[in-house]
Amino acid sequence: MAQIHPTAIVAPGATIASSAVIGPYATVGEHVILADGVQVGAHAVLDGVTSLAEGVQILPFASVGLPPQDLKYKGEPTRVEIGARTIVREHATVHRGSVSGDGLTRIGADCLIMCVAHVGHDCVLDDRVILANNVMLGGHVHIGDTVFVGGGTAIHQSVRIGRQAVIGGMSGVERDVIPFGSCMGNRARLIGLNLIGLKRRGFGRDAINALRATYRGLFLGRGQFEGRMADVASSQAGFKEVEEVLAFIRTPSKRGLMRAGRGVAEAAEAEAA
Structure with a gap:
């Protein structure tokens, strides 16, 4: 009983x-x-x-x-x-x-x-x-596998959070966050990748480097975004993690894609290097 x-x-x-x-x-x-x-x-x-x-x-x-x-x-x-x-x-x-x-x-x-x-x-x-x-x-809201959302964060209705992403505490998330991404702030902006999580969960060096190149190409590069996506798809072909990021971006969205806050994102990327 x-x-x-x-x-x-x-x-x-x-x-x-x-x-x-x-x-x-x-x-x-x-x-x-x-x-x-x-x-x-x-x-x-x-x-x-x-x-x-x-x-x-x-x-x-x-x-x-x-x-x-x-x-x-x-x-x-x-x-x-x-x-x-x-x-x-x-x-x-x-x-x-x-x-x-x-x-x-x-x-x-x-x-x-x-x-x-x-x-x-x-x-x-x-x-x-x-x-x-x-x-x-x-x-x-749709949140993918193995995502961590920090305390006090508010996520707007219909936002998508890709798997293996991390959201900093006290953030206001109004846009979709790519898989493996890291964001924070009010209003939240991308600041890089969830590198600590990727390493802890056994992602290989080649896959992490491909994701870093993808992030830089998509969010820190110049030119039209569609062109940058095409460049990434070509230069990082064969990495399923990169294909996952691109597929996530291509999926129709009600909230739109979160972009990088350039100053913070570039500093974070330089520090991670």
Whole structure:
């Protein structure tokens, strides 16, 4: 039998695995599914059509699956899905999808959503994403694998963050951030690549050098941007990481591409060299 504290409120119809744990005064709605090993902390609230995969931890006072902050929402059965082993820390909020999006807010596996962070409706976070304390995601944000978002950062709705990027704390992100990129500031601008992350995660020297040449060619070069993209595609052909950056840029965007803040970016690139 699942370990359910006597003060918890679990609605009839909720699907609770036998190894799940539900703490004091927690509330679990009728359409919630908790897989094996899920832990729900004291006073946490799970509502709506919400599915938590194996080993997810929801810490005290967090809320998952409540209605989106969207005035067009009229109670439709939109959803939240959270992948295996993800941790949602105290007072964080994850809202269900909306009818103006795909109807799904999805967080991947092995993510960490720190205290008081907010994941808005229809956001998609891929695996191993870390949102530090007080990060705010507007609706429809898409964050790729293994991205770190620094504390206090606000990301505008419909922004895309490419995988392996890093966002500095207290940033205001209004534009799409390329894979492997690094940005910061209010309003945020690219300052280079996530070189520390690339090295830690085993990217080879040749791939890193190709990405650095790509960054310099795209964001620090002269001439029309389309021409610079063509030059990079030719000079760095054969590197899948470069192809990924170019494909990301070519993908239609609602917010447009974040560009470099030239003075800061050039100084950062020189220091990294």
